[in-house]
Amino acid sequence: MSDNAVFIDGFGPLPLARPTTVQELGSLVEQAGRTGRAIYPIGGRTMLALGNPPSKAGLAVDLGSLDKVIDYPARDMTITVQAGITIAQLRGILAAENQRLPIDVPSAQDATLGGTLAANVSGARRFGCGTLRDYVIGLSAVNDEGQEFKSGGRVVKNVAGYDICKLMVGSLGTLGVITQVTLKLRPLPEEQALVRFGCSGDKLGACLNRLHESRTRPVCLEVFNRASAPSPPAPLPPRGEGKWSTGDDWTIFVGYEGNAEAVQWQVQQLIKETGGDFSLEANLGHTALPTWQGLTDWGVAPLADTVFKASVLPSATADFLILAAKQSDCVLLRAHAGNGVVWGRWPAGEIVGGTLRVPSAGDGTRSVPTTLLSPAGLTCAEAAAMLSGWRERGTVVVQRCPHEWKSKLSVWGPARGDWTLMSEVKKQFDPRDVFNPGRLFSAI
Numbered sequence: 001m002s003d004n005a006v007f008i009d010g011f012g013p014l015p016l017a018r019p020t021t022v023q024e025l026g027s028l029v030e031q032a033g034r035t036g037r038a039i040y041p042i043g044g045r046t047m048l049a050l051g052n053p054p055s056k057a058g059l060a061v062d063l064g065s066l067d068k069v070i071d072y073p074a075r076d077m078t079i080t081v082q083a084g085i086t087i088a089q090l091r092g093i094l095a096a097e098n099q100r101l102p103i104d105v106p107s108a109q110d111a112t113l114g115g116t117l118a119a120n121v122s123g124a125r126r127f128g129c130g131t132l133r134d135y136v137i138g139l140s141a142v143n144d145e146g147q148e149f150k151s152g153g154r155v156v157k158n159v160a161g162y163d164i165c166k167l168m169v170g171s172l173g174t175l176g177v178i179t180q181v182t183l184k185l186r187p188l189p190e191e192q193a194l195v196r197f198g199c200s201g202d203k204l205g206a207c208l209n210r211l212h213e214s215r216t217r218p219v220c221l222e223v224f225n226r227a228s229a230p231s232p233p234a235p236l237p238p239r240g241e242g243k244w245s246t247g248d249d250w251t252i253f254v255g256y257e258g259n260a261e262a263v264q265w266q267v268q269q270l271i272k273e274t275g276g277d278f279s280l281e282a283n284l285g286h287t288a289l290p291t292w293q294g295l296t297d298w299g300v301a302p303l304a305d306t307v308f309k310a311s312v313l314p315s316a317t318a319d320f321l322i323l324a325a326k327q328s329d330c331v332l333l334r335a336h337a338g339n340g341v342v343w344g345r346w347p348a349g350e351i352v353g354g355t356l357r358v359p360s361a362g363d364g365t366r367s368v369p370t371t372l373l374s375p376a377g378l379t380c381a382e383a384a385a386m387l388s389g390w391r392e393r394g395t396v397v398v399q400r401c402p403h404e405w406k407s408k409l410s411v412w413g414p415a416r417g418d419w420t421l422m423s424e425v426k427k428q429f430d431p432r433d434v435f436n437p438g439r440l441f442s443a444i
Contacts, residue, residue, distance in 0.1 A: 006042060006060045009053035009403035014040060014060040022140075022148055022179050025061065029177065030146030032059060033432045040436055041173045043115020044086060046107045049400040050119055051172055052411055055438025063114060066179060069093060080138065080182040083114030099185045102129040102219075104296040114178040120170030124255065124295045127338035128219025129186070136165045138182030141175070144434040148179060167425070173436040175429040189257035193267050194288040196281045197274070198248040201325070205318035207278060208337055211254060212314070214273055216266040220255035221338040222295060223317070225325055228332035228345070230294030248279070249325070252337075253295065255288075298334060299343065306346040306378055306401045308387060312394035314340040320393055327386055330378070343399075344390070346378040380405045412441055 005013035019025040032039050038058025042048060063084035070080040074097040081090065087108040094100050104123025105111050111121070122131045138152035151164035168175055199207045204223070211221060224230070229251040254270060256263045267282050274280065283291065299307075312320050317337045324333055324344055332345040383401065387409055390396045398411045419441050426440075 006045075008040060008042075008048055008060070009051075009406065011054045011403075012060075014054075014058060016042075016060045016062060018062045018065055020065040022066070022142065025063070025066075025177060025179065026142050026146035026148065028059060028061060028146075029142050029144065029434060033144050033146070033434045036432075037434075038437050039177065039434050040439075041114065041118070041177050043084075043112040043118070044107065044110035046111045047115055047119040047121070051436075051439035052406055053403060053438065054436070056433075058434075058437075061177065063112065063177070063179070067112075070180060072097075074099065077185045077187075078137065078182060079185060080180065081113065082180050083112065083117070083178045085113050087111045087113065087116060094185060095188065098188050100188050101135060101183055102186050103132055103135070106297045106300045108296075113181055117169050117178055117181065118171060118173045123299075124220035124222050124253075124292075124336065126336060126341075127221055128217065128255075128257070131169075133166045133169045135183050135185075136169055136181060137184050139165045139168055139178060140180035141168060142177045142179055144176070144430045144432050149176070152182065172440050174426055174440045176435060189259075189263075191256075191258065191260040191263040191285060192288050192292065193256045193263050193282060193284045194291050195254045195256075195267060195270055196283075196291075197252040197254070198279045199250050199252065201249040201322055203278075204250050204322065207250075207252060208318050210274060210277075211252070211270075212338075214270060216254075216256070216270050216273075218254045218266075218338070219257050220253065220295070221336070222253040222255075223321060223333075223335040223337045224251045224253075225249065225321070225331075225333040226251070228298075228334055230291065230298045250321075253291070255292070255295075299345075306383055307399040308344040308390060308396055309399045310342040310344070310390050310394040310396045312340045312342060314338060316340065316393070317342065323393070324390065327389055328382075331386075340394075342394075344386075346383075380408055384409055415441075 004016045006016050007013055017028055019028060029039055038054065038056050040054060040058055040060045042060050042062055066082040066084035067086070067089065068082045070082065072079045072093070077099065079094070087105045090101065090113060091108065102125050103121070104125050105116050105121050106123070117132055117136065120132055136152070138150070140148055140150045142148050168178060197207060208223070226249050256266045263284070267284070271280065271282070310320065314337065317335050317340050320342055321333055321335055324331060324342065330346060332347060334343045335341065383405065387396060387398065391413060396413055398409050401409060422441065
C-alpha cells in the first residue's frame with residue numbers, strides 16, 4: 001500500500017492502495033466491506049470528475065499494476081487482458097497484429113481499460129463502430145466480499161444468463177471492481193478518409209439532412225461550432241463561384257474507413273451528392289491522421305472546467321446546436337450528429353495577446369480569438385440556467401464542473417423511472433455499499 005492519497009471531487013484525502021494481484025485486491029475489498037468502508041477504483045484518473053462526490057470514507061485503489069495480457073489468439077480476433085492496462089498499451093499490442101478496438105478514448109496514455117469500461121467512454125467512431133458494450137464478450141470482477149466472479153467467455157457467441165458484461169459497462173464502478181476483460185476486435189482499416197465541410201448557421205440542418213440521406217456509410221459524423229474545431233482552420237477549396245468563408249459558423253467532419261477502393265468511392269460519391277453547395281476538403285490516409293487524433297483528444301481535460309453532455313434525437317441535433325450557441329457566447333460545441341449526442345464545454349484559460357489560451361492535450365495550448373469566445377468565467381448560476389434550458393430539449397448529464405457546484409446542478413438530471421430498477425441491481429451486487437458509494441445516482 002502506498003502512502004500517497006487522492007481527492008475525488010474535493011472529498012478526501014483517501015489513502016491510495018496499489019494491489020499487484022487480484023488476491024491483494026480481494027483482501028482490500030473484503031476488509032473494506034467488513035469494516036463499513038468504501039472502495040473507490042480510480043483507474044488512470046481521467047474520468048474522476050464524472051459523478052457525484054463520494055458519500056463515505058474509504059480507500060482509493062489504483063489497478064495500474066494489473067496490466068498483463070492473459071490470452072491473445074489473434075486469429076480468433078479476441079484478446080483477454082487485465083483491466084489496469086492502458087488504452088495506449090492495448091493499441092500497441094493490437095497494432096502489431098494489424099488489429100484494433102475501434103473506440104476513441106482520449107488521454108490514451110493514462111486511461112485504463114477498466115476505467116474506460118466503467119465510464120463507457122466513446123467518441124467519433126461510435127456512429128459506425130458502436131460502443132464498448134458491442135465489444136466486451138467476457139469480464140471478471142471482484143464482488144463486495146472480495147471474491148472474483150466471471151461473466152461471458154473467450155468466444156464471441158455465448159448465451160449464459162444475464163448479460164453482466166453489458167451491465168458492468170457504464171456502471172461507474174458501483175457494482176464491483178473490473179479485473180479482467182475479453183474483447184472482440186476488428187482489423188485495422190486499409191484506408192481512412194475525413195471530409196470537412198463548412199456551413200453557415202442557417203444551413204446546418206439542411207447539410208446534416210443531406211448527409212443523413214447519403215448513399216455512403218460513414219463511421220463518424222461530427223459537428224463543431226466555429227471556436228471549437230479540433231484543428232486550426234485551413235483554406236478550403238472554392239464553393240461554386242464563391243470562396244471559403246472563415247466566418248462560417250459550423251465545421252462538419254464525415255469519416256470513412258475500410259478498403260481503399262470502397263473509401264475512395266464513398267468520398268467521391270459524397271462530393272457528388274453535396275453538389276458543390278458546401279465548401280469541403282477531403283484528406284485520405286496519413287494526411288487525415290492528425291485530424292482523427294484531434295477528434296479523439298478534443299475532450300481531454302483540462303480543456304474545459306464545465307462540461308455538459310446531452311442526448312437528443314439525431315434529427316433534432318441541428319436545432320439543439322443552434323439554440324445552445326445562442327444561449328452562450330463562450331461555449332465550445334461538438335456533436336456526434338449521427339447519434340444525437342451533443343457536448344458543451346466552457347473552457348478555463350487566460351488572455352494572452354488578445355486571445356484566450358486554452359489548455360489542450362495535443363499541442364500544449366490552443367488559441368481562441370476573443371472575438372469568437374468570451375473569456376468571462378462561468379458562474380454556477382449561469383451554468384444552472386443553461387442546464388435548465390438544455391434539459392427542456394433532451395437528457396443532460398454534467399460531465400465535469402467545480403465540485404462545489406454539484407449539489408446545485410444535479411449532475412445526472414431529474415430522477416427517471418429506471419433509477420429504481422438500477423438501485424435494486426446495486427443492492428443485489430453490492431448490498432454493503434462498498435463500491436463507489438454516492439457517485440452514481442442519488443441512491444447508488
